[in-house]
Amino acid sequence: MSNIDQSRRQVLKQLGGTAAAVTLMSFGFRDGLAAEKMTVGAVYVGSRDDYGYNQSHAEAIAAIKKLPFVRVVEEERVPETIAVEKTMQAMIEQDDAKLIFATSFGYFDPYVIKLGKQYPKIRFAHCGGLWTPKDPMNTGSFFGYIDECEYLSGVVAAHVSKTKKLGFIAAKPIPQVLRNINSFTLGAQSVDPSFTTNVIFTGDWSMPVKEAESANSLIDQGCDVITCHVDSPKVIIETAEKRGVYCTGYHVNQSSLAPRGYLTGAEWVWAMPYKILVDAAHEGKPMINFLRGGLKEGFVKMSPYGKAVPEQAKQTADAIKAKMLEGGFTIFKGPLKDNTGKTVIATGVSQDQRDVVLEQMNYLVAGVIGQI
């Protein structure tokens, strides 16, 4: 009975998916079956199951999919070329999408801006801090203050490191990445100012062999805690574990990859901003153009502490985390010098998380070894 019912529904679904698409495309009809549901589109730059950045978004979309009033269409491995413009346009024209999540930095300018103007009734939510008031009001950007987690990771790392040298493998020297490197370093230096961080830029978001080579090079140079900002940290975490050093994770929880050395990690909770944006669209409230949040707002979280983390590290980190949760902790405050000796934040100035100046960061703080 239920089998028949299921297959009938399957057929209906297929009809709704294909036959309705034809009418939709040729006559501009609304998709009859999906009329009461709001279609949400999601575009990823890499594979949905990359154990990293794209997966963190796909998991949030999977949570959104469970909402009764939402229908989801997804597309992965869409490059930051005209292909993404066409994909988003197709989601609107062919699937009747009302809200589109564009999850890669390079999707915003010019593609989201262009389509935002072309389709003023459709909402475009872009991940990354790129929206400014001169951009269309039906577009917006959301992001998480994950540097809070990086700071805490640095605090924990400083408690277990013996060499006082940390290693950071990064894809590209862009503000988001530099902010993480700096926060991680400042966190460690809050425990002991003599901490330094060696940085390696691999040049692209996913380069497993180069990432492994970088991890080995850093460990050879004496770094005994490794962390990263690349799309899929799996190889780096595994290499650190193999070489017997500590690591902290990024994007999603990777503790199972390094049961001995995984200290903690910075994780996204994208479901939070996604839910806010989807609800706003569903209830017809205005598009939220500037959506940010950190630990306090639940946009990011820490991985549970690993076995190797000493009690004192937990206490110190938890105390700082408590302040962050109250909104009373500032990572970037003066006096702060970069690693060329230049003062980047003057004494007495403090840039709190929401300060957009931080989203244009173009320096490495003192103690970071490397140039940009």
Added chain:
Amino acid sequence: MTEVTESLGWWGLPIAILAGAIRASTPFLLVSLGECITEKSGRINLGLEGVLMMGAMAGYGASLYTGSAWLGVLAAGVVGAALGLLHGILCSLKRVNDIAIGISFMLLGTGLAFFLGKSLIQPQAPTLSSIPFGFWSDSPQIQSALQINPLFLLGIVLAVLLHFAFLRTRWGLRIRIVGDSEDAARAMGFRVVPTRIMATVFGGFLAGVGGSFLSLYYPGSWSEGLSSGQGIMAVALVIFARWEPLRCLWASLLFGAAGALGPAFQAMGLTSGFYLLNALPYVLTLVILILTTAPNRKISGAPGELSLVRQ
């Protein structure tokens, strides 16, 4: 776990080069040796990039499900050989272009590997262990650099064996003659098509094993970005090595070592211009190529029947 590692400073550079040569050269070595045999027989298989990806995926999957990394290597080789067989047979048909078929194999192999490998990205499969040749040293860096994988040793042995096989054995002679001139081969009673198919199967096998080295040892994980063109580069290295197995070995070592330069410089604090540093292996290869060739001369050692290098 908590051993304090002394900083190496500039000593990091030679160690990184050594370690890089040992760690990163193996896929280049295995794939280029395989392609060397194929090309010696007068065929070119440009699709080894796809074969490499299939090998990496199949090897990881087999290791995951059987629990044995070496069975994974074997599975990778078998999958590679099967693709090689298909390539060999198709290219034996009249008027079928081996370069073009190879390029479509690149798509087919990559597509299948991505499609079938979706569920293999997250799990951790058993990986290959290595032989600690650095036991004599107190330095953890040297110990780590001298962690040598048996596949690397196998590659070296194979390079030497192939070198002599091509020179001394009837089997090697047969491949060389078939590759140099079909007419001569027929006159000597060698069957051209089966020889070429066998040579392509062998090439596919080694490329598959080379792929499993990536997924099962270094970096030791399956992902879609696993190959950054190692398969294509290995085919190019065969031309660079002028169809000489021993030169394939040197070329692969050189390429692996040069690839370690970028990260090593950066680990020492020299990060500006990292894109250019990362392009060093290609620059180095081209410079050597220019220095070691002579103008207006057919590339010596090129098999006469090879479509890619007819001049």
Added chain:
Amino acid sequence: MYAGIKRFLLPIAEPVLVPTGAVLVAMLLFAGFIALVGQSPPEVFWILYQGGFGSSFSLQNTLVLASPLILTGLAVAIPAQAGMVIIGGEGALAVGALLAAVAGYALHDTAPFIVQLGMLTVGALTGALWFGLSGWLRNYRGVNETISSLLLSYMGIALLNYCIQGPLRDPASTNNPSTRPIGDANMIGNIPGLDVHYGLIIGIVCALIAWFVLKFTTIGLALRAVGGNPRAAQMAGLRVNIWVVGAAAMGGAAAGLSGAIEVAAVHGDANSAIVAGYGFTGILVAFIARQNPLAVIPVAILFGGIDAAGSLLQRRLDMPDATVIVFQGILFVVILASDTFLGRFRFFKPGAASEPKPGTAGAKS
């Protein structure tokens, strides 16, 4: 009368019918694959058709995705006439885009037409130099052009990335490093009535010119002579060196032009997303088109269509992106293998047996 039609139609029918048969076989194989992974083949094919060619929206989508591939296909097909296998289109595209973006910014205060013309010229010249180097190295140093173009390709990409991150970076481009923008007013627009930019027309015109020159002028004859047998060509009085370098440079110009168009019609500046694999796909396009500049056009459109269709397939059936790569792989293996049937059917031969044309790169096995 009937015999006359037969004589005229049959030689054309064969090169059309054999690949068509091959497409059917490939679809059958792919249907098997689809069934194996638990999807419904008719549904998948219906969506592929819908997404690629089934509506005016899909068709325009297809054309947009195809337009860079025509030029990167030519980048391989033109040098192939002179017997060269050059596979470094990605690098020539990258440097072409980079310098075109620089030129576009330098000229951005002049008239849009001048900016566009300047960018296209600079892009093509840069690409021509990049590939010309491979041709030159082949002639004057005996360096194999396949490997040198591959190596130069990686270097070109590194150069682009270095420059957009370093010396040529627009300080205002924070999280997406790029060169200074050429300005919205200077962008190449869409073909009137379509959502497809003029790059498509430029590509088609280039392909037509290349086809005409190669087929109907002495240049084509000379190139084929050089590609077929350089020694004989030399004895016939041809300066082989110049022809080889020239053919390589023309291919590079096509790749560089496609880079310039990407900047001028799509991105508005040069950034790392310029390297999107068009150069690589161009190799496939050229080989599937059997190095024929005219055939490059439909093959590029086929590629664009499958890409556009893959997009719909993901959204409708939740199938991974790799599905269409598998389809392309099967399709092209079968089409290329079907070459073996060309000239085999007695039915298609009204008169003498037609032998395949000699001289195209790698046309033997």
